[in-house]
Amino acid sequence: MPGNVVPMSATPPTPLLQATSLVADHGGPAVLRGIDLALTPGTAPVGVLGESGAGKSTLVGALRGQVRARSGHVTFEGHAVARLGRRETKRFRAAVRVVAQSGLDTDPRWSVERAVTSALADARKAGRTSGRTVDDLLDAVALEPRFTPRTVGSLSGGEKQRLALALALATRPDVLLLDEPLTAVDPAMRGTVADRLAEQVAEHGTAVLLVSHDIELVRRLCGTVHVLADGVFVASGPLADVLRPDDAAHPSVRGLAEAAPLVAQRPGR
Ligand SMILES: Nc1ncnc2c1ncn2[C@@H]1O[C@H](COP(=O)(O)OP(=O)(O)OP(=O)(O)O)[C@@H](O)[C@H]1O
Incomplete structure (x- = not known):
């Protein structure tokens, strides 16, 4: 490029869902004590690691408007989630989808096909037509067409988790909040689903937050990770850097590094 040509700079991406100086509790001591987090479409998925009880699910709860910010x-x-009106809340729920560990509230008597068809119909009603079919969505989570007539109640725990993810993808969400989404899925299938999910979120520019104990899943999916401890992020950056802590690192970070010495050496996203 000639030296005197100044490239047009693209507008910096704007966060869609954002926590600022977030302090939150469950009626007792603060669980989150000053969290800043931005989820921006078109950027790499963000991971949150942390010991049990560190507040990872509380963070997801606050981002989805279920746990109120104390400050x-x-x-x-740009609008406070706690003060969205009825219409905006509907739009918010279609745009920001949550998949939690146990989060399939579909009628267990429904067939898989009915569950996905219904999720697609809800997406259309919310003005989020994705052009996707039942087969596309099942394929996105590596559920073969043979699953379509099965009742939801007859699925294994891991199959239910994959279906929950497919239902969340039906609205082609702008933001996906994943709270331990694949714990019941065996490691090989987890890798397959993670890779398919990574392709899709990259293709659609979906902003993703993945909360997990599973460092391998975080490595496959996330570009940046935060380690949550004592209510704050005590380390942030690419996983490989976070897992090479210095002597001053928080004990939680050193614990993670010791638990996953090889993960840091594999290439991530
Ligand atoms: N509804 C609730 N009422 C009271 N305390 C709660 C509630 N939900 C969570 N807590 C407490 O808040 C703290 C953080 O819990 P949270 O579930 O967010 O942690 P986590 O990091 O997701 O843990 P895990 O990895 O075990 O799922 C814990 O001390 C927990 O006992």
């Missing part, structure tokens, strides 16, 4: 705030498109 600081969570905003969606």
